[in-house]
Amino acid sequence: MPKSRPSRRLAWQPRAAGLPLADTKSLRLDYRFDAGWKFVRVLPQTPALQKIVGRPKALGMWIYGDGSGHWARLRFVDATGQTFQPNGPKIDWKGWRYVTFPLNNSGGFWGGANDGQIHGAIRWDSLFLLDSADRQPSRGTIYLSSPTLSY
Numbered sequence: 252m253p254k255s256r257p258s259r260r261l262a263w264q265p266r267a268a269g270l271p272l273a274d275t276k277s278l279r280l281d282y283r284f285d286a287g288w289k290f291v292r293v294l295p296q297t298p299a300l301q302k303i304v305g306r307p308k309a310l311g312m313w314i315y316g317d318g319s320g321h322w323a324r325l326r327f328v329d330a331t332g333q334t335f336q337p338n339g340p341k342i343d344w345k346g347w348r349y350v351t352f353p354l355n356n357s358g359g360f361w362g363g364a365n366d367g368q369i370h371g372a373i374r375w376d377s378l379f380l381l382d383s384a385d386r387q388p389s390r391g392t393i394y395l396s397s398p399t400l401s402y
Contacts, residue, residue: 269315269347277315277396284321284383284390292326292377293395301374303327303354307400311351312379315394316344322382325352330371333363341384342393351401 282291295301314323323339337358339350356367364370379395 271347272313272397275396277313277394279392279394280379280381281392282381282390284388286388287386288383289386290380290382292381293379294377295375301376303373303375303400305402306373307354307402309351309353309401310378310398311349311401312398313347313394313396314342314350315347315396316342317391317393318343318345319389319391319393320384321389322384323350323352324358324380324382325378326376326380327354327373328376329363329369329373331363333360333365333370334376335360335369336380342381354400 278293280291280293284291310325320341320343323342324336325339326334326336328334335356335358337353337355339352354373356369360367378398381393383389
């Protein structure tokens, strides 16, 4: 796995224009990728925010796309320390779109039991991950809003 740059704190702010939900905040994510395999992650700020209650089937959220073609992903960890990275869509649109990520073993996995099976309770590693698609330099801005678990 490539190393990511040190993180900075992001804050939920008044919603970006056009979000279909009234009185909802959004997270602005400005990114800049150099050449090569790069990604940026949105992490829970405290261990308490890493907890996921029960076994949800999916995470849905509104994403304001910038048409970059980069991949939307997320990461969660099971009780053995095995990390799962389900894939979301390629962000090839501009404007708001509701996106759903499966919370299953359909994407990559590593560490822990390293068997591709989800063991016990799960917790967040990355609530959102933007992965460079073509490994070329790029920069842009996307917004995230209203993350919601589906059981």
